[in-house]
Amino acid sequence: GEDVEQSLFLSVREGDSSVINCTYTDSSSTYLYWYKQEPGAGLQLLTYIFSNMDMKQDQRLTVLLNKKDKHLSLRIADTQTGDSAIYFCAERDGAGSYQLTFGKGTKLSVIP
């Protein structure tokens, strides 16, 4: 079955760039997503990338996709304390229910 792996923790200093990495196994994934979850809250969609793209930029966020290696990354430029949260990578099934399979999440801690 599909599997999505992420490192569990990342700590960066305020103002630095953060890079959160993710690997997935389903080669038929059509879309890959990044969600943000703050304590006690639901998931907030940050950005997504279509599988035939290799990069997408949206303000401070840059997503890089290496489809050959099934590797996805999220770069946050000029990281702020408000970026402290858990970041989930997810892949979307290519057919059928289009369900999302999530990783376990990376907890980003921003040090002032």
Next chain:
Amino acid sequence: EAGVAQSPRYKIIEKRQSVAFWCNPISGHATLYWYQQILGQGPKLLIQFQNNGVVDDSQLPKDRFSAERLKGVDSTLKIQPAKLEDSAVYLCASSRPSGSMEQYFGPGTRLTVT
């Protein structure tokens, strides 16, 4: 545009009791999802509705979990009887058609089974 609404936000029950969660999706969203998020894990899909029909319930433990979306708008997820391992956050999400790229999540219901 109002977001996905869920209630209650928190629930504590004893094992073998029953519990129900309610979700109201974003207006006009035909597809509704229920996810289970165990502490330290990513969300796992339990069931997906398209209007009032079930698209995928392959990961729903049907011996104790049930869900309905009778009028194709709001939905109820029920657990009967609850087990300790059902302690989790239950997230509801919605999207336009099932092929839509964007799922929008509610705040979740945190269930504790003692």
